Amino acid sequence: MNILVIGGGGREHAIIKKLKENPTVETVWALPGNGGIARDAVCVPGKATDLDAICAFAAANPVDYAVVAPDDPLVLGAVDRLNAMGIPCFGPNAAAAVIEGSNAFSKELMKKYGIPTARYEIFSDRQAALEYLKTQPVPVVIKADGLALGKGVIIAQTPEEAEQAVDAIMLDKKFGKSGDTIVIEEFLTGPEVSVLSFTDGKTVVPMVSSMDHKRAGDGDTGLNTGGMGTVAPNPYYTEEVAARCMEEIFLPTVRAMAAEGRPFAGCLYFGLMITPDGPKVIEYNCRFGDPEAQVVLPLLKTDLLTVMQAVTEGRLAEVPVEFSDRHAACVIMASAGYPVSYEKGYPLTIPEDVADHVYVAGAALKDGQLVTNGGRVLGVTAVADSLQEAVDAAYDMAGRIRFDNSYIRHDIGARALKAIKA
Ligand code: AMP
Ligand code: GLY
Numbered sequence: 001m002n003i004l005v006i007g008g009g010g011r012e013h014a015i016i017k018k019l020k021e022n023p024t025v026e027t028v029w030a031l032p033g034n035g036g037i038a039r040d041a042v043c044v045p046g047k048a049t050d051l052d053a054i055c056a057f058a059a060a061n062p063v064d065y066a067v068v069a070p071d072d073p074l075v076l077g078a079v080d081r082l083n084a085m086g087i088p089c090f091g092p093n094a095a096a097a098v099i100e101g102s103n104a105f106s107k108e109l110m111k112k113y114g115i116p117t118a119r120y121e122i123f124s125d126r127q128a129a130l131e132y133l134k135t136q137p138v139p140v141v142i143k144a145d146g147l148a149l150g151k152g153v154i155i156a157q158t159p160e161e162a163e164q165a166v167d168a169i170m171l172d173k174k175f176g177k178s179g180d181t182i183v184i185e186e187f188l189t190g191p192e193v194s195v196l197s198f199t200d201g202k203t204v205v206p207m208v209s210s211m212d213h214k215r216a217g218d219g220d221t222g223l224n225t226g227g228m229g230t231v232a233p234n235p236y237y238t239e240e241v242a243a244r245c246m247e248e249i250f251l252p253t254v255r256a257m258a259a260e261g262r263p264f265a266g267c268l269y270f271g272l273m274i275t276p277d278g279p280k281v282i283e284y285n286c287r288f289g290d291p292e293a294q295v296v297l298p299l300l301k302t303d304l305l306t307v308m309q310a311v312t313e314g315r316l317a318e319v320p321v322e323f324s325d326r327h328a329a330c331v332i333m334a335s336a337g338y339p340v341s342y343e344k345g346y347p348l349t350i351p352e353d354v355a356d357h358v359y360v361a362g363a364a365l366k367d368g369q370l371v372t373n374g375g376r377v378l379g380v381t382a383v384a385d386s387l388q389e390a391v392d393a394a395y396d397m398a399g400r401i402r403f404d405n406s407y408i409r410h411d412i413g414a415r416a417l418k419a420i421k422a
Helices: 010-019 051-060 071-076 078-084 094-101 103-113 126-133 159-170 176-180 239-259 293-299 304-312 387-399 414-421
Strands: 003-007 028-032 065-068 120-123 140-144 153-156 182-186 192-199 204-206 215-217 221-224 229-232 266-275 278-285 327-335 358-360 363-366 369-372 376-384
Touching: 003 010, 003 051, 010 028, 010 293, 010 304, 010 358, 010 376, 028 051, 051 071, 051 078, 065 078, 065 304, 071 078, 071 094, 078 094, 094 103, 094 266, 094 278, 103 120, 103 182, 103 239, 103 278, 120 126, 126 159, 126 182, 140 159, 153 159, 159 176, 159 182, 192 239, 192 304, 204 239, 229 293, 229 387, 239 266, 239 278, 293 327, 293 376, 327 387, 376 387, 387 414
Parallel strands: 003 028, 003 065
Antiparallel strands: 120 182, 140 153, 140 182, 192 204, 192 266, 215 221, 229 327, 266 278, 327 376, 358 376, 363 369
């Protein structure tokens, strides 16, 4: 079995390592992969969004199966293109990936099917948006439609900030073309939980829950990032919450997509907030989260390829999917200055005994030496019997990886540990 994985971050590294646990897997290509992934897969130069190049590679090589991991190629239709060539894929087609590709689509879907989410209105007219804002309390949340690389969300604390946000998105096009349409929504409160799920469009199997740490600084301060660390499971996701989510959110969403003629097959990510009124959807993603995958996949006991193929072939109901009841923690090591501006090119050495626990995101090979090449450089994941032990072990390993200008948060898991003790 030869597998092509599209993408080149820590999430893709986690997927590749897990796929390779299956003894039938021979070659894994990563397009583009990165200098760290090169240890575990054959990296193919190119861009994850260059569908022509992806298809050309797939036509020229014996690819049996493909995993399209990032949002943008999914939304662009990478799965449709590969399927048309006869290559089975893990990941939704473009019609289903729109659940992440358009906030306006996902909000309308939730309204139509009664799936709990923040109250909202959609605007493509700036004046109408400004009028509506006058009627809304602050804080208020303003989102650009479309993929804005996870950064298209502004939480305005005052009416002035709200107006500035509308102008930044609609006039100054702060998030590019995705700002032609905006969603203005109610500010929700409560702990956030990420639940990734496997779904074949009929059956939905939630994976172990997780908690991301999105802000750059300790104590959840500073700018939003792609994620500075994760823990799993998330203590706020109790059995009672899980049962409500299945009933009120997961099944209704999968059925809604099927009813819309857009059956979703792949990993459907539910970004949830556990509000005083119950769990509500903050966002859907059409893919594994990053760095959620780096804590969720190490806890998966069932063979990943077996589950993925069951998803692709529409027979997920037949495959029991099991997770370990242990705990995982992932600490991201970033370049100082991330997510704004940072330097690259610093040499990086990963001790051999730590390498199995490392998922490389932004590093390149230069004359055989691994050097930093991105904002988030790598993640280190530890699995242990308790969350405290997992967190301690992850920080221990991170402490043994050194590169100039490295930056970490020091409190990954702190909030979850407090919730466990409370
Ligand atoms: P997103 O880019 O959609 O993941 O949103 C980034 C972050 O903004 C989320 O993780 C939440 O912390 C926050 N957020 C988004 N929408 C809301 C909302 N309606 N109420 C409160 N916080 C929100
Ligand atoms: N960690 C959040 C995301 O992958 O969107």
